[in-house]
Amino acid sequence: MSASSRRGVDVGALVEQARDGSPRAVARLVSMVEDASPALREVAATLAPHTGHAYVVGLTGSPGVGKSTSTNALVGAVRARGLRVGVLAVDPSSPFSGGALLGDRVRMQEHATDAGVFIRSMASRGHLGGLSWGTPQAIRVLDGAGCDVILVETVGVGQAEIEIASLADTTIVLLAPGMGDGIQAAKAGILEIADVFVVNKADRDGAQSTVRDLQGMLGLGGRYADDAHWRPPIVKTVAARNEGVDDVLAAIDAHRAWLEKTGGLRSRRRERAAREVEAIAVAALRARIGDLRGGVALDSLADQILDGKLDPYAAADALLAETSD
Amino acid sequence: MSASSRRGVDVGALVEQARDGSPRAVARLVSMVEDASPALREVAATLAPHTGHAYVVGLTGSPGVGKSTSTNALVGAVRARGLRVGVLAVDPSSPFSGGALLGDRVRMQEHATDAGVFIRSMASRGHLGGLSWGTPQAIRVLDGAGCDVILVETVGVGQAEIEIASLADTTIVLLAPGMGDGIQAAKAGILEIADVFVVNKADRDGAQSTVRDLQGMLGLGGRYADDAHWRPPIVKTVAARNEGVDDVLAAIDAHRAWLEKTGGLRSRRRERAAREVEAIAVAALRARIGDLRGGVALDSLADQILDGKLDPYAAADALLAETSD
Known part of the structure; x- marks a missing residue:
């Protein structure tokens, strides 16, 4: 009987x-990630041999550009290829996971009964560092569960839109006409991600003027397509009518092929795994320090320190030594 | 020749x-704290035997209540007792220290040539966790330099006003009439700090109605003065004319006497030192991980992980083991 089954989780x-x-x-399993379950360690170890297969696509954009509709349409297009799809809708502004869930369920009900689609809304836990802690682990769950493609959708607010680029193999930035998105995009550094x-x-x-604005800005940035540089294509869609969605898939395919040819896929994923390890290590250290606070150390x-016998740096060294046992 | 003198700092x-x-x-020395100088460790060790003497008073309040003027008046009152005073003006909203500095210098010029007064504006480094990392170390510098009283002034914005209470022996919350501060105070949990x-x-x-509002709220909170509970006094001042400033000092004295009688002073300072050690330990770990990123570990x-041979938790364990050498 394993430790976790004694706690009621096999x-x-x-x-x-x-x-x-x-x-x-x-x-x-995703709930266990959200709740930072003590069994996560065992979950991760059990999943490890089964991971590395899924291709991760990030979608971000300002509220109102049609992210959920686009995700929905993409799910349909990926399913049409016979692939299994996982969707993570991450709301970095919500401390709870309940809020966004219902809305997404309603919008995604087209796929809700499809066994080849798994949809989940997640809050990102602010105190554990935005998307960086929970999202990669939830991706790992979907990956291990056999999803071929994982769509991670997040609201393009502040840090989240930069972070999603570090989580995804391919990052899609959604814009819509007449929202001043051209300028917004330039400001937020969205061109880079x-x-x-x-x-x-x-x-x-x-719509055409938004496309021209983007072309202009990409041109100004002096970016071009070769082995070292990927020039982001601009795809027009009407997601609510499924128009252009196959073009989006084709653009993802092209980017994936480029990443695989240049070795960029492996290096992106290496960077992602390294960040995940770092986030877990820091969280683990904080937890161990928390345990020590309960004790006398x-x-x-x-x-x-109060008695002037020790300085805080030497004390921190001692603390780190105790937490590394 | 010590390590630091080789780097040009003795x-x-x-x-x-x-x-x-x-x-x-x-x-x-304060600049070295702000810059997170590598020599800080030696600074802390050298200062340690000389610290623990200063009494730390925190001042917070919304913009416009007269924080700088009040600090200025308090400095004069403390100086009149022949004590050495240090002033730290912490701006949690500024990533740079330059901004607030000039304004404070101008307002504080009355004391600028007084050798018994040290005045310094500090930015709090957001990425190192608000006030928690740099401010305690700057307090330690002023303490070790022989200040009897250290006034830490911060804008009452968001988290900073809560954090200042954990840094100070006595926390003063400043209000002014007609600013809706009564309600603000209740909202921000300022009554608690x-x-x-x-x-x-x-x-x-x-002014009188602000006082009555406060009295009402303190009464509603059911707080009373005994060994276990301190009832915060309400002092009226016109800091610009130095009116009531001695009453503020008297209130600080009374609170200090209560803290010393109940053992609360030691426990506050122990908590403060513990938080400082924790912040340094986490920063140190992050730095060590950063070093490892440069290497191959x-x-x-x-x-x-990418090859499915390791899970991120086991990797984090390995990382922590490497960083604890």
Whole structure:
């Protein structure tokens, strides 16, 4: 009987069920990530041999550009290829996961009964560092559960839009006409993170001018396509009518082929894994320090500081030595 | 020849000069805190035996309540007792230290040539966690340099006003009439952090009603003065005319006496030292991980994750083991 089954969670069985396509088992594993369950360590170890297969696509954009509709349309297009799809809708502004969930479920109900699609809304835990802690682990769950493509959708607010680029193999930045997005994009450094631009609601006035603005800015940046530089294509869609969605998939395919040819896919994923390890290490250290606060170690070090016998750096060294046992 | 003197900083001499009252030496040491100088460790060790003497008073309040004027008046009152005073003006909203500095210098010029007063504006480094990293170390510099009283002034914005309470022995919350501060105070949880309330600009309309609002809220909170509970006094001042400033000092004295009688002073300072150690330990770990990124350790762990041979938790364990050498 393993440690986790004694706590009522049989991680091995849960991972097995998730790999067999049980949405309940996948949901349970993602919840364990959200709750920072003590069993996560065992989950990660059990999943490890089964990961590395999924291709991760990030979608970001300002509110109102049609992210959920676009995600929905992309899910349909990927499913049409017979591939399994996972969707993570990450809301970096919400401390709870309940809020966005219902809305997404309603919008995604087209795929809600499709066993080849797993949809999940997630809050990103601010105190653990934005997207950096939970999202990669949730991606790992979907990857281990056999998803071929994972779409990570996040609101393009502040830091989240930069972070998503570090999580995804291909990052899609969504824009819509008449929202002043051209200027917004330049400001937010979004030009730097986009592998593919999608101008959604392309049937509206101003779509062509948004495309021209983007072309102009990409040109000004002096970017061009060769082995060292990827020039982000600009795709027009009307996601609500599924128009242009196959072009988006084609752009993702082209970017993936370029990444594989140049070795960029491996290096992106290496960087992603390294960040994930770093985030877990720092969280682990904080937790160990928290444990020590409950005990006498930190208080005793603090007392020595108050008595002038120790300085805070030497105390921090001692603390790190204790936490590394 | 010590390590630091080889780098051009003779920490021992600098601390000696600071203790002899050289404002230049004190300024240099605080700058080393701001710049996270590698010599900080030696600075802390050299200062340690000389710290623990200063009494730390925090001042916070919304913009416009008269914080700088009040600080200025308090400096005069403390100086009249023949005590040495240090002033740290911390601007949590500024990434640079230059901004607030000039304004404060102008307002504080009354004391600028007084060798018994040291005034310094500081930015708090957001990425190192608000006030928590640099401010305690700057307080330690002023303490080690022989200040009897250290006034830490910060804008009451967001987290900073809560953090200042954890840094100070006595926390003063400044209000002014007619600013809707009563409601603001209740909202911001400022009632919980104030050891002394000061209603400044008490010659203006509405001062008495601000006092009554505060009294009402303190009463509603059911707080009373005994060994376990301190009831924050409410002091009226016109700082610009030095009115009521001695009453503020008397309130600080009373709070200090209560803290010393109940053992609260030691426990506050122990908590402060513990937090400082924790902040340094986490920063140190992050730095060590950063060093490893430059090398092969983290990349190699990430590669093993990509190959499914290792999970991120096991990798984090390995990383922590490497960083604890």
